[in-house]
């Protein structure tokens with residue numbers, strides 16, 4: 001090994017590192033380490049003058065290797081490798097020593113932190129002479145995009161991308177796009193009609209020549225990497241030929257099975273076994289529910305009225321699921337949320353007591369196209385004289401979801417307004433812990449509701465009961481709660497209780513994230529790459545997230561994220577190539593005995609056996625660099641660039657040398 | 659917590675996608691844990707070999723953690739299953755070399771589990787503190803000195 005000249009650069013990161021680690025001491029020590037030609041400290045290495053230190057030393061001192069002891073490489077490795085490259089050094093001859101996230105921020109004692117910083121740095125100083133110059137691998141980029149989930153997030157992202165000329169496939173699990181927003185009547189705080197702002201986008205998407213809409217479909221399998229994903233989508237059988245179905249709805253009128261609880265109406269209204277979920281559905285096509293259709297479930301529907309009602313003859317009981325394979329360069333996940341299951345909180349009686357309803361049920365009841373035609377009525381058809389809205393059901397609760405769902409205060413205010421508008425005489429109570437009205441014009445909306453005569457009671461309800469203690473409570477619901485501002489316990493009689501349930505991750509968020517190969521946060525929502533700076537990227541290059549699948553949020557934030565994700569995707573798929581890490585495996589055919597063990601172990605089928613050479617071969621484009629083959633080989637033949645055994649050994653040696 | 663004044667030296671092999679980021683998150687959240695473990699990054703926990711662990715012990719480590727993505731979360735589809743499959747064999751091998759049980763630990767730490775990472779390092783540090791120093795590096799030095807004294811003093 002030729003004599004190497006290492007430059008060591010230690011960052012104070014303001015006081016983030018310097019406040020704990022004795023940077024001066026580490027710098028002095030580093031200067032005495034093997035191969036170190038120069039050791040410098042600087043307030044902010046990531047600043048331009050900081051980066052210039054490296055560039056200048058490459059030019060003036062002729063350093064041949066560099067290590068920056070600073071933050072996590074996830075944060076600034078690209079920055080410093082670029083600086084090295086600008087200075088004329090191969091970027092892979094620069095390493096980072098993470099002395100912030102892994103040291104100064106997590107250690108109490110400054111002396112111990114300083115010692116640990118030396119060990120972390122020493123590992124890299126030992127490794128560096130063994131680093132080899134590497135070139136990033138440039139791979140072609142497929143310009144097409146996949147969007148998963150057709151709520152407002154997915155719709156917005158797809159439209160934005162289509163406007164740039166990219167081809168988008170949108171996969172939606174339900175028969176129609178629209179997501180939760182399609183169920184609402186009004187949206188806070190502007191109270192604009194949800195359908196009026198959403199439907200034009202839905203129909204624009206349905207007609208967009210750049211967008212292929214695959215509704216009633218789900219992604220089953222994803223393989224590949226940034227710029228080059230292969231996706232298998234299962235198109236569930238609708239038992240209706242969507243090419244000829246006109247969406248006239250005659251079939252659902254004709255169907256003899258008419259009392260199926262409508263998912264879209266939250267079970268408050270009915271649909272037929274063959275149905276179009278709602279009038280503005282996109283695509284406007286019928287779907288047969290195979291579990292409810294007599295022909296499909298029992299093999300006996302004598303009349304088959306749908307068949308005779310369908311003019312174009314679109315019904316096809318023989319239709320089968322279809323699996324379609326797509327190649328895309330990038331993916332946006334926009335799979336949204338599910339309402340927290342309020343039945344879990346048994347003391348509020350949801351599912352047991354009539355007229356205790358969830359917020360989504362109220363959305364449908366208050367919706368002009370909903371099961372009551374927009375009449376706010378109780379189960380018996382009468383207008384409620386008193387409505388109590390319970391905030392934070394399943395949210396901000398150590399027993400259920402610890403987090404704040406962010407939109408419930410606001411949608412509860414919206415409900416109060418709608419009730420007061422329809423039924424001015426009705427008393428409305430909001431039982432809140434704190435009012436969180438964080439957005440633009442939100443606080444103003446709260447003020448307005450106070451003026452509209454809504455009763456705001458600070459307290460978390462203890463129980464909803466139908467046991468009356470006074471004539472006024474007879475035959476009604478009673479909400480027991482503490483009023484923490486008055487310091488009393490109250491019983492509020494009510495005819496309707498609305499549970500403002502929190503937002504939960506989709507029930508299968510974990511499984512879905514595993515299919516795509518990124519993770520979930522502790523609370524079950526998709527994990528962003530960085531909570532502040534990369535809120536719409538995931539750890540997997542080329543896969544982005546937007547909307548409530550990342551965390552509960554309102555429509556404005558969802559739309560903003562969808563735009564951000566679309567921009568992230570465009571920055572990728574607008575290029576013809578993308579650079580990927582060259583840390584992949586290689587096999588020396590001279591040394592390989594052809595035992596095949598690595599061939600079977602490779603998770604990506606990136607190793608094939610070459611009979612002529614009697615040796616295994618790495619298919620470079622398919623290798624992702626996990627290193628499983630390296631550790632599996634009995635003779636240590638496969639090696640992984642950037643993670644050679646000798647490099648790992650040297651890191652271990654260095655870490656333990658101090 | 660045993661306070662025998664012994665500061666264990668620990669090496670942690672962290673997979674780049676989950677556990678390394680979990681360790682980063684512990685930092686971002688300013689969680690505090692003992693400073694005894696030096697992390698070494700690999701792309702996948704499936705890259706970690708028995709020789710890496712032996713090298714760590716031979717160079718003076720008292721304990722080694724291998725941390726990877728939870729089953730099902732592997733960035734490389736199933737690299738961590740290879741780790742999980744290999745781990746019992748590694749433990750056996752180390753046992754045959756006279757290593758007491760508990761000096762190697764396999765943990766699944768996701769990128770969201772900063773708290774788990776801090777807890778695992780804290781627990782492991784105390785467990786190894788209780789086990790005491792391993793002393794392989796000293797022993798190797800002695801043995802090497804017996805074979806070739808000049809090589810050691812040089």
Ligand SMILES: Cc1cc2nc3c(=O)[nH]c(=O)nc-3n(C[C@H](O)[C@H](O)[C@H](O)COP(=O)(O)OP(=O)(O)OC[C@H]3O[C@@H](n4cnc5c(N)ncnc54)[C@H](O)[C@@H]3O)c2cc1C
Nearest residue numbers: 149151152153173179180187188335336337547548554555
């Ligand atoms: C009762 C209530 C009232 C609200 N009122 C307002 C309001 O007035 N104003 C406001 O700004 N915000 C409001 N919100 C918040 C608003 O609903 C969200 O901000 C918005 O719906 C988020 O959109 P999204 O696209 O991220 O998710 P969603 O609307 O949940 O859409 C997700 C879509 O993805 C689909 N999907 C899920 N999983 C998969 C999969 N694996 N494959 C394919 N497709 C999948 C779903 O079927 C769905 O169509 C309210 C929320 C609730 C609960």
